């Protein structure tokens with residue numbers, strides 16, 4: 001009961017309630033302040049945000065759209081300074097209907113009526129990432145203007161190198177890059193990671209959605225189809241031939257990677273690390289193994305796709321930053337098979353081993369990593385309910401796997417780790433690295449929670465009974481392990497959030513002891529947004545969160561918001577609440593009013 005909760009809970013804050021309205025909410029005794037919004041200046045020459053006169057040139061100097069991953073690196077590097085640092089933020093995608101006046105694009109508008117080359121290029125400049133220097137002054141965070149570190153990375157103009165086994169392979173060559181080693185930009189950067197050597201990993205997720213064209217007769221037709229290329233979610237292919245696979249057959253092979261950026265050097269060239277495989281990368285958080293090798297856990301976010309990990313060949317050197325800069329180019333990629341007896345087998349994606357032979361379409365390691373999904377299919381990996389963020393707990397060596405939902409799983413496809421058909425609410429699986437060794441090829445797994453409303457027997461949820469009517473959540477997406485080894489979850493219910501009766505948000509989740517599996521609601525986003533980013537400062541006194549796409553998701557399905565949002569008539573104008581100013585994705589800082597650690 002409640003008394004036990006008070007006696008042994010890891011989290012000490014007053015829970016907020018499920019619900020939805022036009023703004024955000026945080027637990028009492030905490031402040032949640034907007035740090036930076038879409039369109040705010042990043043580079044020194046950035047013009048003021050003018051939503052009625054948007055240009056690619058302006059957007060390339062301003063904070064991009066749909067902030068997702070948030071990483072923090074204390075400055076100076078190595079100091080763990082909790083009051084001054086670099087914030088590395090992904091800009092995952094764009095929502096034309098609320099970005100641009102007069103467009104009113106609605107579901108199913110495949111013709112992209114109203115999208116011009118200029119608007120497409122604003123979108124391309126609004127993708128990618130931002131590197132900001134931030135500082136806390138008198139208890140409040142602000143962006144340092146004119147910082148030497150300030151950087152915008154875009155889909156429009158940032159050159160990137162391809163490194164690792166696929167660099168230079170024939171499948172990577174295009175009409176503008178005969179060497180197959182250089183790409184312009186990065187797209188659909190969802191979550192990511194920060195390495196101990198102070199680099200920023202950007203995960204390229206739904207890259208297929210940007211490509212146009214016809215795959216019928218394409219030499220790689222089966223592979224492209226396995227990745228959903230082309231899907232034409234955007235108008236880019238109308239104006240940029242490289243986003244049309246009929247015109248540039250290999251360009252889509254150059255996306256779907258983990259990108260590594262050195263944020264300490266704004267002139268550095270980001271690197272697409274092909275050794276980590278090509279799929280719809282949700283994120284890339286890593287842990288240093290006991291033997292010094294680094295291990296990156298990675299979800300492939302699609303229904304029935306897989307969980308992967310990469311184990312570096314070399315070891316991390318804490319005393320020599322430069323020696324670590326190419327650690328992610330050599331190592332072994334594995335995919336997970338979850339067995340009903342509670343074991344996880346990690347199957348190596350190594351050319352020449354098992355079925356990964358030339359006869360089966362894998363003549364070299366480049367082909368294995370480029371078509372990692374096909375290789376994982378051949379190995380018999382377990383098709384999962386959309387693997388999202390995966391994070392290892394450095395205190396316990398447990399690994400938490402967010403499985404967000406999978407409405408298409410049939411009763412015949414149910415298995416131990418994906419236990420529900422038509423899974424609308426998701427589950428969190430916990431893996432224990434065998435003997436704390438993250439390079440192990442045989443681990444064990446347990447279910448941590450099965451999400452959804454525990455009061456509704458039809459849902460089949462599994463929570464600790466100490467969870468209140470506000471403590472349960474649906475569709476876990478991103479997560480953060482704080483510096484005390486406690487787990488925090490953020491959700492993305494997509495357009496189905498009205499099924500839970502609550503907007504997305506941040507929940508604390510107990511993982512150890514009698515209260516294991518107890519959720520507790522900490523923060524809530526405004527209507528139509530999803531909750532991304534969660535990241536703590538090294539002292540746990542600040543939690544950074546990213547409010548993504550306010551106003552857009554499923555608003556018409558909920559009483560009080562019965563319309564699809566447009567620029568002119570959005571469901572909310574968060575955070576400005578000013579007539580004529582559209583809703584703006586923004587990064588928010590959460591601090592405790594007494595300056596203490598979050599949730600303590």
Ligand code: FEO
Pocket residue numbers: 092190191205282301388477
């Ligand atoms: Fe971009 Fe898997 O969410």
Ligand code: CA
Pocket residue numbers: 190191282388389477478
């Ligand atoms: Ca995510």
Ligand code: CA
Pocket residue numbers: 190477492530532
């Ligand atoms: Ca997300």
Ligand code: CA
Pocket residue numbers: 388404477492
């Ligand atoms: Ca998601």
